[in-house]
Structures are given as structure tokens and as C-alpha cells.
Amino acid sequence: MRRRFDVSLTVLVPIIQGGVAALAVLCAEYLPRLLPAVFPGDAPMVVALTAGITVACVSSVFVYAALRPVRRLLATATPAMALPTVPGRQPMGEFDRLERVADQMAEVLGTLDARTLFPHMVGESRVMRGFFPQIIKVAGTDSTVLLLGDSGTGKELAARSIHDKSGRSNGPFVAVNCAAIPAGLLESELFGHEKGAFTGAVARKKGKFEQAAGGTLFLDEIGDMPTETQSKILRALEARQFERVGGNAALALDVRVVAATHRDLAAMIRQGTFREDLFHRLNVFPIHLPPLRERREDIPLLAQRFLEVLRPGATLSVEALQRLLAYDWPGNVRELKNTLERASVLAGEHEVGPQHLPGLAGAGPAVTGDVADTTDLDGRLAAYERSLIEAALARTGGVQSRAAALLGVKERSLWHRVKKLGIAPGAFKDAE
Numbered sequence: 526m527r528r529r530f531d532v533s534l535t536v537l538v539p540i541i542q543g544g545v546a547a548l549a550v551l552c553a554e555y556l557p558r559l560l561p562a563v564f565p566g567d568a569p570m571v572v573a574l575t576a577g578i579t580v581a582c583v584s585s586v587f588v589y590a591a592l593r594p595v596r597r598l599l600a601t602a603t604p605a606m607a608l609p610t611v612p613g614r615q616p617m618g619e620f621d622r623l624e625r626v627a628d629q630m631a632e633v634l635g636t637l638d639a640r641t642l643f644p645h646m647v648g649e650s651r652v653m654r655g656f657f658p659q660i661i662k663v664a665g666t667d668s669t670v671l672l673l674g675d676s677g678t679g680k681e682l683a684a685r686s687i688h689d690k691s692g693r694s695n696g697p698f699v700a701v702n703c704a705a706i707p708a709g710l711l712e713s714e715l716f717g718h719e720k721g722a723f724t725g726a727v728a729r730k731k732g733k734f735e736q737a738a739g740g741t742l743f744l745d746e747i748g749d750m751p752t753e754t755q756s757k758i759l760r761a762l763e764a765r766q767f768e769r770v771g772g773n774a775a776l777a778l779d780v781r782v783v784a785a786t787h788r789d790l791a792a793m794i795r796q797g798t799f800r801e802d803l804f805h806r807l808n809v810f811p812i813h814l815p816p817l818r819e820r821r822e823d824i825p826l827l828a829q830r831f832l833e834v835l836r837p838g839a840t841l842s843v844e845a846l847q848r849l850l851a852y853d854w855p856g857n858v859r860e861l862k863n864t865l866e867r868a869s870v871l872a873g874e875h876e877v878g879p880q881h882l883p884g885l886a887g888a889g890p891a892v893t894g895d896v897a898d899t900t901d902l903d904g905r906l907a908a909y910e911r912s913l914i915e916a917a918l919a920r921t922g923g924v925q926s927r928a929a930a931l932l933g934v935k936e937r938s939l940w941h942r943v944k945k946l947g948i949a950p951g952a953f954k955d956a957e
């Protein structure tokens with residue numbers, strides 16, 4: 526079994542310094558004997574001793590000074606970052622703590638980065654923290670992206686974010702909802718048509734592929750595209766050229782395609798309603814956007830953002846937030862946005878309360894997150910407790926003393942409950 530020893534930085538560093546000095550002495554002692562031709566007499570001993578001891582002293586002072594900010598960081602970060610302690614194990618050593626703090630700082634910086642890079646996309650849940658780096662990575666390339674996820678999860682917003690961060694951001698972003706255009710018109714919408722190509726084609730018209738030249742073409746609801754159009758899209762993507770309907774001239778295809786669907790394309794391929802070759806052509810870089818019920822931690826942030834846009838300074842009551850957290854959001858972020866718009870109108874100048882969320886009246890208390898399937902009383906009570914605490918923390922931007930006051934409990938009691946339930950108050954920092 527591997528044993529671990531926790532050594533303080535202030536102990537370890539002087540030991541290393543001492544080692545360096547001792548090595549200098551040894552070298553000074555033995556080098557003239559080992560290499561008398563190179564180091565005759567005692568002169569090198571004095572030189573090496575002096576050099577070794579000087580280096581050790583100077584670097585001791587330097588390391589001590591350099592470590593001061595590290596130790597200060599550890600001292601402040603340890604309670605603020607709620608570093609976990611495992612019962613029965615000895616407390617973490619400084620190296621462990623430093624490693625944890627560095628990890629958490631990287632996480633926080635990643636979140637800040639996402640906030641700066643994607644100001645319109647809200648999300649700090651674990652799932653969203655995994656999602657932003659994917660967008661950053663793929664945005665810089667010209668690869669085709671396939672966005673998968675239920676309706677209202679933010680696929681179009683993600684497509685726009687990819688475009689904004691791409692080398693094509695100065696070009697146009699053109700979105701086509703393939704489900705909203707009648708099958709007979711879709712081809713001419715996408716590829717354009719020549720004058721007289723069909724009855725009603727009174728003039729030449731540019732299609733979306735041409736309109737998006739130099740930019741990004743967002744093909745939304747790609748699963749709703751008729752199979753004949755699928756073949757034409759595939760051909761255009763493979764050949765990197767296309768023709769207008771009724772035309773012969775080949776036009777160069779200069780778009781980056783981002784496609785999206787809420788449908789199960791694999792099942793559609795099995796049923797023969799979606800072309801497998803097109804699927805592989807689009808599925809170069811798939812990104813999944815999970816439903817809102819799987820990232821409930823984002824609800825307070827999203828709610829606050831939407832309210833802020835609707836009525837700056839508007840606030841949500843703890844009970845209202847708790848109801849938002851308990852609801853399952855089949856319509857995802859879009860439904861949340863619409864719900865808050867209605868609530869904000871109903872609330873007028875007042876705080877948004879549960880009475881302004883009539884559609885959510887049936888949302889049971891806090892059967893949320895990983896305890897959603899719990900049927901026993903303790904599990905249900907824990908879930909209820911969690912959602913109330915999360916709602917209060919979201920209200921106070923993660924400040925536990927104020928959340929405790931809101932909940933009518935002592936700060937210490939809240940602190941214990943937060944620990945017991947594994948809630949991270951830091952995640953609510955910007956929710957206020």
C-alpha cells in the first residue's frame with residue numbers, strides 16, 4: 526500500500542536548501558581529490574563553499590518571499606472553497622490543498638472565460654462547463670457541427686456562439702428552419718432559383734447557401750428535411766458546389782454548416798427516413814445540449830438573467846425560485862424564459878412570487894436533481910431541504926449568512942446542512 530506523508534512547504538523548502546548547501550560542501554571537499562588536475566589546492570573548496578552557502582541563503586530568502594502569497598492564498602482559499610474533508614482521514618496537507626485550490630481556480634477561471642466569451646449563453650452547471658470548451662475548440666475550425674438536444678435547449682444560441690467565435694464571424698449567420706418550410710419550397714429556399722424555374726419564379730432568387738457565403742449556415746430541424754432534399758444537401762457538401770433550381774451554373778459553396786435536431790437520427794436511419802451518409806457528413810463534431818431538468822443548477826442564473834432583461838432590478842422570492850427548481854421544464858430554457866416573462870408582467874413592480882407562476886402550481890416541492898426518484902420520507906425531506914437552501918443561496922448570491930437569515934436558521938446550522946447535502950454555495954455567486 527502506498528503511504529502518503531504530508532510535509533509543510535516551509536519545512537520542505539529549507540530541507541532542499543540545506544541539501545544544496547551540503548552538496549556544495551561535499552563537492553568542495555572531494556573535487557580537488559577526484560580531479561586534482563582541474564582543482565589543485567584548497568582554492569576551489571573556499572570558492573565552492575562560499576558559492577554554495579550564498580546560493581542557499583539567497584534562495585532561502587527568495588523562496589520564503591515567493592511562498593508567502595501561496596500560503597496566503599491557501600489560508601483564504603481553504604474555507605472559501607469549502608475543500609472537503611473525509612471523516613476518519615487526517616486533514617489535507619499543504620500540497621494536497623494546493624492541488625485542490627489550483628483545480629478549483631482552473632474551474633473558476635474556465636467559468637469566467639466562458640462568461641466573457643459567451644455573454645449571451647448562461648450556464649455554470651457541470652454539464653455547461655463541459656459544453657463551453659467544446660464550442661471554443663470547434664469554433665476555430667471550419668468543421669461541420671451537429672447540435673443535438675430537445676427543443677428549447679439553446680441549439681440556435683449555441684450555433685450563433687460558434688459563428689461569433691469563428692474565423693467567419695465577419696460573414697453572415699443565416700438560419701433555416703427546415704421544418705417550417707413546405708417540402709416543395711425547401712430546395713429553392715436553400716439553393717435559390719433561376720427566373721422561370723417553376724410557376725411563380727418571376728425573378729432569379731439567391732438561396733440560403735448563397736446568402737450565407739463567407740459565413741455560417743444554420744440548418745435547424747435537419748431531421749425534418751425530406752429525403753430528396755437530404756440527397757441534394759449531401760451532394761452540395763461533398764462537392765463543395767451547388768446549382769440554383771432551374772440553373773446549370775455551378776456555384777462554389779463557401780459556408781460552414783452547423784446543423785441541429787431534436788430528433789433521434791439513429792432511429793430515423795433505421796427507419797429509412799434519414800440518410801446515413803448525410804448523417805456521417807454532418808456528425809463530424811456532435812455536441813449534445815442536455816435538457817434543463819438535467820442542469821437545474823442553471824435555473825437561478827437563467828431566471829435572474831431573464832428577469833433582469835425584462836425589468837432591471839426585479840427580484841424573485843425564495844418560494845418562487847423553489848417552484849422553478851422543482852418543475853421539470855419540458856419546454857426547457859425557452860419555457861423558463863416565457864414563464865418569467867409572464868410572471869414579470871403579473872408581478873408588475875413587485876417581487877415575483879409563487880402566485881405569479883400559476884402554470885407551475887403543480888410543481889411539487891423539491892423532488893429534484895439526483896434525489897428525484899427517491900420515494901422514502903428521508904430522501905424527500907432532504908430533497909425539499911436542498912431546494913429551499915439552493916433557492917435561498919441563489920437569492921443571496923451564495924452569501925450563507927444572508928441565506929440563513931432568509932431561511933430563519935442560524936448561520937452555523939445552514940453551514941452544516943450545506944455540507945451534509947454537498948451544496949456548493951460558490952455556484953450561486955452570480956445568481957443574485
Ligand SMILES: Nc1ncnc2c1ncn2[C@@H]1O[C@H](COP(=O)(O)OP(=O)(O)OP(=O)(O)O)[C@@H](O)[C@H]1O
Nearest residue numbers: 645646647648675676677678679680681682858859
Ligand atoms: N444557455 C442559455 N442562456 C440564455 N438563454 C438561453 C440559453 N439557452 C437557451 N436560451 C434562450 O432560450 C430560447 C430558446 O433557445 P434556442 O432557440 O436556441 O433553442 P433551440 O434548442 O434551438 O430550440 P428549437 O429546437 O425549438 O429550435 C431562446 O430565446 C434562447 O435565447
